[in-house]
Amino acid sequence: MTVIYGIKTCDTCRKAVKSLGVELTDIRAEPLSNEQLERFYAVFGEALVNTRSTTWRGLSEEERTRAPLDLLTDHPTLMKRPVIEKDGQLYLGWGKDVQAALL
Template identity: 65%
Template sequence: MRVYGLKTCDTCRKAMKALEGAELVDVRKDPVPGGLLEKAQAQFGEALVNRRSTTWRGLDEAERARPPLDLLADHPSLMKRPLIEDGEELYLGWTPEVQRALGAG
C-alpha cells in the first residue's frame, strides 16, 4: 500500500499511523506517477485538487484555469491528501468512509 501525500501533513501522518506497513511517498520529492494521477483524476474528478489550500489561494485566475493534471504536475501540494493506492483501489482523503474501507476506522 502506498500513501501519496506530504510528510509534514497532519492528515497524512494520521493515515500512516493507522495503516501499518504502508509506504509514504512525499509528492514534493517523488511526484505521483502520471498513469496513477490520470486514474485518480478519472475516479475523483475535481475533488483531486484541494481548492481550500494555501497554495490554491496563492494562484492567480489564469493558473487556476489550467487543466488539473497540469496544475498538479507544477504544484504537487495542491493534491487533496492523502491519495492511497491499495492494489488496484484508490482512496482520496482520510474520511471515516476511507478508514472503514481500509480497516483502519
C-alpha cells in the same frame, strides 16, 4: 499492498500512515508520473484538486483556469491528500468512510 501518496508534513497523511502502518510516498520528493496523475484524476475528477489549500489561494485567477492535471504537475501540493491505494482500489482523503473501508 497499500501505498499512501501525500506529503510528510501533512497531519492527515501522518494519521493515515500511523493507522495503516505503511510508508508514505512523499509526492514532493518523488513526483507522481503522468500515468499516476491521470489514473487518480480518472477516479476522483475535480475532487483531486484541493481548492481549500494555501497553494490554491496563492494562485492567480488565470492559473486557476488551467487544466487540473497541468496544475497538479506544476504544484503537487494542490492534490487533496492522502491518496491511498490498496489492492488496486483508490481512496481519497482520510475521512470516516475511508477509515471504515481500510481499518
